[in-house]
Amino acid sequence: MTNILETKSLSISFGNLKAVSDVSMNVAASSITALIGPNGAGKTTLFGLLSGFLAPTAGSVTFNDHDVTGMLPYRMCRLGLARTFQIAMPFASQTVRENIAVGAHLHEKKRGAALEFADAIAERVGLTDQLGKSASSLTVGGRKRLELARALATRPTLLLLDEVLAGLNPQEVAGMIPVIRGICADGVTVLMIEHVMQAVMNLASHVWVLAGGQLIANGTPGEVTRDPHVIEAYLGHGMATRIAQMGRDEVSHV
């Protein structure tokens, strides 16, 4: 399988703080890949580096065989790499349809065509009923869908989703899972930062784990959730052995 995205020793420091350090990872084309890690691990910073919002202090990013290290975000988007933001930032003065049309305009110069394309995208993410509403009137769930729709409207080949499921209730999460799977089925590679493990287990074929700015594990969802390093990163030092101990104790009680 070919990789659509590759990083080599990617690092960024803010003063003395190494927010992302020596990250070499890759994303297979047409896959759903997850990036997980405890709060403050540097996931969103890494997304910033991948999408051009931050310039790395060292290392490189390769997208579709182009070296895109330090390239500006709008150029990345034109190459086919779109991202969403953790905190949804809709164009508040505009309707949902107009919001999505902004993304659609990347490939549609004509206003009418862009608005029509927006309608088609809205259908894919389940926003059809909200098209005429002001974007500022949307609920958190609606805003997340709008983030996704706008990015999708730029017709990306790689979509970076920054916690599109955070803040949604279980029902809304269940509603979004098939949407994301559908996007991948249409040939768009998805790299998602996610805390909702149910979704990660359900969607991702490969998982990268970031902690303290460094990659500590990667593999299938099943592999990484059993990895002692990952358990310690989430639950604290020594927890992996204690959990293993507890497991043995339970077995011996039976």
Add this chain to the structure above:
Amino acid sequence: MKLQHTVIAVVAVLGAFALAPVVISSGFLLSLLIMVLLTTLMAQAWNILGGFGGQLSFGHAAFFGTGAYAMAILQVHAGLNAWLALVLALAASAILGAVIGGLAFRYGLRGSYFSLVTLAIAELLRILANAVPFTGAGVGIQLPLHASLSSLQFADKTGYLYFLLAFVAIGFALSLWLRHSRFGAYLLATRDSESSAQALGINVQRIKLLATAISAFLMGVAGVFYVQYFQYIDPGIAYGTAFSVQALVAAVIGGTATVFGPLLGALALQILGELTRNLMGGAPGVSLVIYGALLVLMVMFFPRGVAGVLKKR
């Protein structure tokens, strides 16, 4: 409103202004209409950058004054034909806009910082115009009177009204274009969230720079008209705060980022200006006090301007 309906409404309004000289013979009323149109033009100009683009300029006089001075200097000192001078003067305003926009946005100036820089540039130009010889310094420049179409001067007010109306029509066309084009959508998106706009493939610096240049071009037209109409310009008129404030206040009162807002705001300001002049006997500075009070009231109670109030009904 749908595009066709808006276009019909714009054509109707422009038609009404075009018919005005036929119906109205009062010189006072024609002067008032001309001032309304001039304020509309300035508000339309400000609205492109400040309304659609969300970059609040406090120094649009920089573009007004540059258009006016270029028009006057090219005719008086360089002896150019008025039409050629018009083209060059508008180019000068637009280029100044592109340079200011280019530098300000290149260095990430936003919000109140951008406002202050525009204010400072207009003041800087006022001081320069007062100091250098070719602007006539404090004495200003007088344009020789020569009423003919080739010199863009007219024997009666009707000619000036049509001259102005042609450019107000361009202002309307630009507003309509912004409401129904990719560039307009990109400009609004940049205003609402620059990060989101960038993430969607928008070169926000370029969009803001172009918006500044277009806005400056239209404000330059107002300056050019002023010189042709009053045949006089000096640093205080050209680069003083009066026109910066008038452009901003009319646009905000009328309703930002709307097609009809500038006209509605200009009507409100000019009618109010006439009323206060009659009531207060033209005490100096009274109009600025009124503008200020009106701006505060509108922003507090009708932030979407007159156009917003009318739309709600």
